[in-house]
Amino acid sequence: MNQNIHLRCRCGDVEMAAAGLPIMRTECHCTSCGIAAGMMENLPGALKLREANGGTRMEVYRKDRVRCLKGADRLREFRLTEKAKTRRVVASCCNTPMFLDFINGHWIDLYGPLWPDGALPPPQMRTMVGDRDDRSALSDDVPNLKTHSFRFFLRLIGAWIAMGFRHPHIDYVKGELDVGRR
Numbered sequence: 001m002n003q004n005i006h007l008r009c010r011c012g013d014v015e016m017a018a019a020g021l022p023i024m025r026t027e028c029h030c031t032s033c034g035i036a037a038g039m040m041e042n043l044p045g046a047l048k049l050r051e052a053n054g055g056t057r058m059e060v061y062r063k064d065r066v067r068c069l070k071g072a073d074r075l076r077e078f079r080l081t082e083k084a085k086t087r088r089v090v091a092s093c094c095n096t097p098m099f100l101d102f103i104n105g106h107w108i109d110l111y112g113p114l115w116p117d118g119a120l121p122p123p124q125m126r127t128m129v130g131d132r133d134d135r136s137a138l139s140d141d142v143p144n145l146k147t148h149s150f151r152f153f154l155r156l157i158g159a160w161i162a163m164g165f166r167h168p169h170i171d172y173v174k175g176e177l178d179v180g181r182r
Contacts, residue, residue, distance in 0.1 A: 006069070007114040009091035009098065010047060014071030016098065016110070018061050023107060023159045024152070025121055027055035027142075030128035032080055033100075036088050039078075039179040043095035047113055053137040055126060057112025058100065062159050063168040066099075066108050076177035077101075090177050106160045106167050127152060 007016045033056045037049040050056055068075065075098065077087040089098045100109040112120050123142055129135055130146035138144050145152070 005115075007098075007110065009071070009074075009094050009096035009114075010045075011091075011094040011096075013093040014074050014091040014096070014098065015069040016114070017067055017069050018059070018110060019065045020062075022059040022061050022110075024060045024155050025058075025124045026060060026109075026152075027051060027053075027057050027123040027126045028109075028128055029055045029126060029132050029138075031131045032086070033128075034131075036078075036080060036100075037097075040088065040090060040095070040097045043090070043179065046095040046097070049097050049111060049113055051112075053139075054132070055138075057120065057123060058109035059112065059115075059120075060107050060109050060156075062163055063106055063108050063170060064163060064166070066110065066170075068172050072172040073174070075173045076175045077173050078177045078179045087173075089173050092175070092177060101170050101173075103169075104167065105156075106163055107156060108170065125149070125152065 003021060005018045037056050040046055041049050074091050074093045075089050076092045077089050079087050085103050087101050089101060091098055097111045099111060125142050126144045127148055129138060129144045
């Protein structure tokens with residue numbers, strides 16, 4: 001089964017395309033994603049990124065299957081620390097969170113709120129729920145994994161093998177975003 005999805009920032013100035021099916025559909029509950037989501041949600045005019053239960057929905061794709069169709073000049077990154085290997089990318093035109101990029105990885109996490117209402121498939125798993133103090137808000141509709149599971153890593157490794165062990169780089173994000181770090 002093959003699918004292509006076109007995703008836009010809230011104002012439509014940035015458009016991304018993803019080809020094929022995602023590696024996996026996740027909802028992350030790690031501390032870093034929670035902190036970063038809060039920072040992005042606090043940007044002027046930004047949309048809500050976190051789910052009602054506090055998790056961050058992501059569709060995990062191979063980097064070689066995602067591209068920016070327009071508006072790359074509006075994409076800005078920020079990292080939680082100077083040495084962080086992950087960067088969050090936001091469309092600066094309307095402060096829409098677009099994706100999470102693992103710099104040395106072969107995958108990219110597209111944020112769930114980019115999908116049109118009702119079009120985002122449900123997650124297959126929740127990850128890093130061990131970082132939460134209170135797990136009572138989590139339903140049992142999908143596995144609630146304390147950390148990243150063997151199945152999680154197996155999917156990533158399977159995608160990497162299919163890519164011929166390549167590590168594509170996303171080189172079209174040029175600027176930094178001021179998220180008001182304290």
